[in-house]
Amino acid sequence: MKTKTVYKPTDGLTDKELSYCPGCTHGIIHKLVGEVLSEKELLGEAIGVASVGCSVMSYEFFNCDMQQAPHGRAPATATGIKRVKPDHTVFTYQGDGDLASIGMAEIVHAAHRGENITVIFVNNAIYGMTGGQMAPTTLIGQKTTTSPRGRDQALTGMPIRISEMLATIPGATYLERVSVHNPQHMKKAKKALEKAFDVQTKKQGFSLIEFISTCPVNWGLTPTESLTWAEDNMIPYYPLGVYKDATKGDDDHE
Amino acid sequence: MAKGRILIETDRCKGCGLCVPACPVHILELDTSTTNKKGYTPLIVNDPDKCIACSFCAMMCPDSVITVERFVKE
């Protein structure tokens, strides 16, 4: 019987087994990034910047040159690289603690300067690697190890919406929030990544794709329950969609 | 008659189960009668004849454990 392969593991990722928990959406997002870089033939000239969090070892998984940055500093490290390697694809891969907490200055300023890099922002409303502490994107009422009674706005403020905030910065060119909780949303997410890397290739400026993601272990849910929780609780607060597209009018009409 | 089939790298499967509800023809389950090298209950196909080779399971798999093949008319 003759067969044709219609889906296989991407060469955008190495052969190494991923170090993530079972059912963690990091694996799905890594795949999409790898597929896009491979399909657009950017892999062989790309330089990725790994951050600190559950994805600290992502330098072992993306099949291109990689540099690991200190916590929060990936956009600055990526800036340093892109300025001396302007014709290479430079991307960062950051979680919500890395990008929205310690790295807030770096992400705002990279966007502000309009750095021609692509940021992949994985938002799962919690600090995974360190055992489930509250993140800047943790929802009100959400229980974490440092908000054991549920996040209280009076003590810790409201969760921060990164895509909306960065959209107010003139230097940001393309910002979209996506989800990977089912194949239909995954397809949209992949399109968003393709758009973001196109923006970089065409030297149109700063792009960021925010992924609504899960953390089954620290949320205390099964992987499939986590996808449902993300859809029911995170997406209403962090609506999906394009928050900024400054390329309209620039691009040829397709 | 199956439209295709999936190949599973059983020992890389973490038994997360994200593939199971993604399958539109409901032919996937985790095999609770066994564990793989990692100690997880891996994915199996319980009714391969119904496979439509849609690739939804492979897309959902965070660990790239599934390869999908479509049968081609000779």
Add this chain to the structure above:
Amino acid sequence: MAKVLMKGNEAMALAAIKGGCDAFYGYPITPQNELPEYLSFHMQEHGKVFVQAESEVAAINMVYGAAGSGARVLTSSSSPGIALKQEGISYMAGSELPGVIINVMRGGPGLGGIQPSQADYNQITRGGGNGDYHILSYAPESLQETVDVIKESFAKSDYYRNPVMIAVDGLIGQMMEPIDVDRDVSIDISPKDKPWAATGESKKRGSRNKIVSLFLDPYDLENHNLKLQKKYNEMVEKEQRYEMINMEDAEIVIVAYGSMARITRSAIKELASEGIKVGLLRPISIWPFPEKAFDEIPESVHTLLTVEMSLGQMIQDVKLANNGRLPVEFYGRTGGVVPETSEIVEKVRQIVRGRK
């Protein structure tokens, strides 16, 4: 080439360009602002990169990134800003990355003051950031020496795959002296290939390069540290730099670097006219500390006097290198106060009187 009269900060900037600097990432802080200002204009003229980062933290991380991709990179700051960079410097040392950091020292601790100081000696030579590492560090005294050392530092940094720091006090950054910026230096400073760098050529190279300082297995991390230690041992063997002045029949040797060495030279002249013979042991590298120099101190010397613009940091290394052979005295001013020649003269007279 004819000599040009330049301000220290600008001379250092020009020296970096001559040394092959590809990119500068920095942030304004007194008293080194003329350095980024000069480069903001001149780097572009040379087709090189200049970024004023949002902070010293961001700047060192930009340096870290560019260094990882194979470029020759510079940042500059002053004491409180250098404190901010310590994490990045530790990451560079741990990831084996080259890079040059210029520190124009001012009074501390905390926000401190804006006048010259040498109170960063510990911050520079005793790690500064976390972990078992060292950075090669020079403390020149004149603008010509500073220019020469900076030109060499990019090549040295590349060779060792380790950060190099140039430590000058605010006086040196601000003063004007004639310099020949094209004068030949003692080593080959031409850029060499960096096969280890994450240059974004994984396809061309046929393999991936990773720049990483994380080693979760403790035995792996220990081995990594032992590998770094070999480099530091090589630096201790080969990179000690110092000058010994006026040693013949000296009874006292002053150990001083940077501007304190220049003030000391004046003090030595004055003391000579009073019949007191004083020598100067001038470290030019502060890490590795020039221990070898202490074996060259003549028999005639009865006391070592350390003079610093701090309350005593280099004195620890002086005592270690001296190894109990001679008594060690100290004179220092801090907070940005620059001592007068007369103060050092008086201190030496005190030591001499005390022996009678």
